[in-house]
Amino acid sequence: MPGTLFVVATPIGNLEDITVRALRVLRDAAVIAAEDTRRTAQLLARHAIATPTTSLHEHNESRKAVALVERLQRGDDVALVSDAGTPTVSDPGGRLVRAAIDAGIRVEPIPGPSAVLAALAVAGFDTTSFSFFGFPPTRSADRKQWFERVATVRGTVVFFEAPHRITSTLEELRRAVGDCEVVVGRELTKLHEQLVRGPITAVLPTLELAKGELTIVADIGETTEITRVDASAVVSEFGVLTKINGLSRRNAISRLARRHGLAPNDVYAMIEDAKKSGE
Numbered sequence: 679m680p681g682t683l684f685v686v687a688t689p690i691g692n693l694e695d696i697t698v699r700a701l702r703v704l705r706d707a708a709v710i711a712a713e714d715t716r717r718t719a720q721l722l723a724r725h726a727i728a729t730p731t732t733s734l735h736e737h738n739e740s741r742k743a744v745a746l747v748e749r750l751q752r753g754d755d756v757a758l759v760s761d762a763g764t765p766t767v768s769d770p771g772g773r774l775v776r777a778a779i780d781a782g783i784r785v786e787p788i789p790g791p792s793a794v795l796a797a798l799a800v801a802g803f804d805t806t807s808f809s810f811f812g813f814p815p816t817r818s819a820d821r822k823q824w825f826e827r828v829a830t831v832r833g834t835v836v837f838f839e840a841p842h843r844i845t846s847t848l849e850e851l852r853r854a855v856g857d858c859e860v861v862v863g864r865e866l867t868k869l870h871e872q873l874v875r876g877p878i879t880a881v882l883p884t885l886e887l888a889k890g891e892l893t894i895v896a897d898i899g900e901t902t903e904i905t906r907v908d909a910s911a912v913v914s915e916f917g918v919l920t921k922i923n924g925l926s927r928r929n930a931i932s933r934l935a936r937r938h939g940l941a942p943n944d945v946y947a948m949i950e951d952a953k954k955s956g957e
Contacts, residue, residue: 679753680750680751680752680753680782680783680784681708681749681750681751681752681753681754681755681756681783682755682756682783682784682785682786683750683756683758683774683775683778683783683784683786684707684755684756684757684758684786684787684788685758685765685766685771685775685785685787685788686700686703686704686757686758686759686765686788686790687700687763687765687788687789687790687791687792688700688718688721688759688760688763688790689721689762689790689791689867690762690763690791690793690796690866690867691762691865691866691867691868691871692867692868693720693721693724695790695791695867696721696725696790696791697788697789697790699788700788700790701725701727703755703757703788704722704725704727704729704757704759705725705727705729706729706755707729707754707755707756707757708729708749708754708755708756709729709730709731709732709746709754709757710722710729710730710731710732710756710757710758710759711731711732711733711734711742711746711756711757711758711759711771711774712731712732712733712734712759712760713733713734713735713759713760713761713765713769713770713771714735714761715731715732715733717761718731718759718761719731729757732746734746734771735770736770739770739771739773739774740773742774743773743774743777744777746774746777746778747774747777747778747781747783750778750783751781751783757788758771758774758775762791762793763791763792763793763794764789764790764791767792767794767810768813768838791867793838793863793866793891793893794810794836794893796863796866796867796893797836797861797863797866797873797893797894797895798834798836798895800861800863800873801834801861801895801897802861802875803834803861803895803897804833804834804897804899805834807833807834808833808834808835808836809831809833809834809835809836810835810836810837811824811827811828811835811836811837812837812838813837813839813840814837814839814843814847816843818951818954818955821850822951822955825850825851825854826854828851828854828855828898829854829855829898831898832898832899833897833898833899834895834896834897834898834899835895835896835898836893836894836895836896837893837894837896838892838893838894839891839892839894840891840892841864841885841889841890841891841892844862844885844894845882845885845886847894848860848862848878848881848882848885848894849878849882849947850947850951851878851896852878852879852944853944853947853948855896855898857877857879858877858878858896858897858898859875859876859877859896859897860875860876860877860878860881860894860895860896860897861873861874861875861894861895861896862874862875862885862892862893862894863892863893863894863895864889864890864891864892864893865889865890866893868890909948909951909952910952912934912938912940912945912948912949913948913949913952915934915937916930916931916934916945916949919933919934931945931946931949
């Protein structure tokens with residue numbers, strides 16, 4: 679009989695947030711496929727689990743998936759874990775799951791901690807439905823498309839961001855959808871957990887020293903100011919004002935800011951973003 683691939687959720691911070699079932703599966707599996715074996719070793723040591731581990735991360739998943747599926751076909755049970763939370767959700771593991779499914783292997787979820795659901799549950803926004811967008815891309819053109827997609831969604835959205843990009847990401851989000859209400863969760867479930875709430879403009883000053891991965895919940899359905907402006911149109915108007923009408927860069931930006939009800943810095947950012955993306 680082939681084995682089972684268990685997709686095991688592990689704590690996102692507090693090591694007490696592990697289910698009894700997850701501990702049993704980790705203890706009974708033949709091997710644990712871990713995003714970072716050193717980090718997983720801390721969890722295993724805490725619960726005296728001696729199951730061997732093997733690394734499975736974004737750089738080796740295609741290769742390791744083949745070997746792990748072979749073990750599953752021979753009857754070994756394999757437990758898949760990520761550094762924190764639920765595997766495959768903005769974390770490695772999706773290729774292994776797909777390969778196991780294609781090979782006819784049983785894939786069983788072991789639910790538990792999730793940064794997405796933890797932040798969503800305490801946001802205070804409508805949770806009838808929500809959209810999850812993972813991490814914003816880092817490349818300019820991809821980021822532009824990402825924000826355009828987010829701007830088309832009405833309601834609650836959730837995404838992750840790194841601390842060194844959180845300020846620029848929230849500023850871009852404000853330009854795309856307005857000064858909407860957000861909840862930024864950092865160090866979730868840890869000793870210094872913090873939830874910062876309010877319009878983007880009020881939240882931004884609190885994030886200068888942010889550490890650790892951040893989970894952001896945004897209520898795109900409600901904004902405190904109307905700033906949903908077509909950036910490409912603003913850039914086009916800027917070209918007309920400077921190249922055809924002969925206005926200085928500064929005067930053109932000031933005029934566009936008044937025309938569209940934007941801050942001059944927002945207009946400047948739109949022009950600079952267009953430059954980076956080659957428009």
